[in-house]
Amino acid sequence: MHGVILAHLRHFVTDRYGQSVWDDVNHRAGLTDCLHVPIQLYPDNHLEDLMTALQSVTGLHRDDLLEEFGAWVIPPLINMYRAMIPREWDAVAFLLNVEERIHQRVIRLKNPEATPPRIDVRELEPRVLQVEYRSHRDLSLLALGCVHGVAAFYGEKVEILESEQVDGVRRFVVRLEHAA
Numbered sequence: 001m002h003g004v005i006l007a008h009l010r011h012f013v014t015d016r017y018g019q020s021v022w023d024d025v026n027h028r029a030g031l032t033d034c035l036h037v038p039i040q041l042y043p044d045n046h047l048e049d050l051m052t053a054l055q056s057v058t059g060l061h062r063d064d065l066l067e068e069f070g071a072w073v074i075p076p077l078i079n080m081y082r083a084m085i086p087r088e089w090d091a092v093a094f095l096l097n098v099e100e101r102i103h104q105r106v107i108r109l110k111n112p113e114a115t116p117p118r119i120d121v122r123e124l125e126p127r128v129l130q131v132e133y134r135s136h137r138d139l140s141l142l143a144l145g146c147v148h149g150v151a152a153f154y155g156e157k158v159e160i161l162e163s164e165q166v167d168g169v170r171r172f173v174v175r176l177e178h179a180a
Helices: 005-016 017-028 044-058 062-080 091-110 139-155
Strands: 118-123 127-133 158-165 170-179
Touching: 005 017, 005 044, 005 062, 017 062, 044 062, 062 127, 062 139, 091 118, 091 127, 091 170, 118 139, 127 139, 139 158
Parallel strands: none
Antiparallel strands: 118 127, 127 170, 158 170
């Protein structure tokens, strides 16, 4: 798991729930000695342990927390990787290009042997996208939250038309519309 995600999770929790909640979550996860530096890689269980503790502390469901975090994390990630994102992109262009032009590049630069999730996006019709999430990790709701975050960043909104999980692949069909 990339440290950038874990570091942003810390910021998300402190932003939404406060420093004392983060301290409690970090303690319950048994990670009080781990700072989670954005440029390092960590075992996948760090995120899982933090999410389990966050769910316990907040009483919210893991999937809801992942989706909320996914939406929250997009603006800081876009700002971090701004040089890789053409200015003319809108939410559709971003989503259609994010996997090859940003996600895989960033991950492979840091660790050529990494096994990141695969997020394939294709346009089924104008502004209707199919998002497929493939991973050994169960973080598809984080990806859906990111779709919402991208749309919000570009002043758009998302309507979920379909959602299904088959053989470890999660598929979402979404319509993006300009916010009124």
